[in-house]
Amino acid sequence: xxxxxxxxxxxxxxxxxxxxxxxxxxxxxxxxxxxxxxxxxxxxxxxxxxxxxxxxxxxxxxxxxxxxxxxxxxxxxxxxxxxxxxxxxxxxxxxxxxxxxxxxxxxxxxxxxx
Amino acid sequence: xxxxxxxxxxxxxxxxxxxxxxxxxxxxxxxxxxxxxxxxxxxxxxxxxxxxxxxxxxxxxxxxxxxxxxxxxxxxxxxxxxxxxxxxxxxxxxxxxxxxxxxxxxxxxxxx
Numbered sequence: 557x558x559x560x561x562x563x564x565x566x567x568x569x570x571x572x573x574x575x576x577x578x579x580x581x582x583x584x585x586x587x588x589x590x591x592x593x594x595x596x597x598x599x600x601x602x603x604x605x606x607x608x609x610x611x612x613x614x615x616x617x618x619x620x621x622x623x624x625x626x627x628x629x630x631x632x633x634x635x636x637x638x639x640x641x642x643x644x645x646x647x648x649x650x651x652x653x654x655x656x657x658x659x660x661x662x663x664x665x666x667x668x669x670x
Numbered sequence: 671x672x673x674x675x676x677x678x679x680x681x682x683x684x685x686x687x688x689x690x691x692x693x694x695x696x697x698x699x700x701x702x703x704x705x706x707x708x709x710x711x712x713x714x715x716x717x718x719x720x721x722x723x724x725x726x727x728x729x730x731x732x733x734x735x736x737x738x739x740x741x742x743x744x745x746x747x748x749x750x751x752x753x754x755x756x757x758x759x760x761x762x763x764x765x766x767x768x769x770x771x772x773x774x775x776x777x778x779x780x781x782x
């Protein structure tokens with residue numbers, strides 16, 4: 557069974573530029589999560605989707621971050637414009653459904669904002 | 671809200687040494703508890719979990735027991751190997767919303 561796929565693996569941009577990350581969850585998984593992991597900290601949930609609807613985006617900085625999950629499968633996370641403090645690893649995870657508590661993580665995208 | 675506090679690292683051990691990483695939590699209700707591991711260059715992987723008090727999760731020689739009376743879920747392994755070098759994260763999932771809250775992570779390095 558293929559795992560959670562993410563791309564790109566690494567991205568370097570300058571502040572005020574925009575960037576987008578892509579995630580393909582495990583086939584059949586209805587719930588998709590985006591996390592931000594700043595160096596030296598644990599992952600922090602940014603947004604949770606159930607199929608193509610948003611369940612929780614309370615910690616998403618909506619002035620600059622946006623996410624979508626069209627057709628309830630792939631998802632993209634965008635930052636526009638980026639700030640220095642957005643430098644982090646962005647992790648995508650999926651689970652079978654919102655009531656199953658085992659999440660499977662992708663390898664992450666490491667973003668560096670200069 | 672829910673939160674997890676785990677032992678700060680880094681931790682450096684010799685092969686075959688005993689490993690303990692402390693983890694305590696604050697939560698309402700009856701959360702599920704997890705240990706995730708992140709090997710160098712790889713994504714987070716579920717190592718073990720426990721869903722109710724006194725449950726013991728185990729995998730790859732690692733064990734952790736869900737202790738409600740002390741709100742703890744300490745990770746242990748009796749004899750570590752170089753391949754156990756990784757970052758270990760304690761996490762909990764709320765009993766109502768299944769959102770994962772992570773600790774800060776503990777870096778473990780095992781030397782031959």
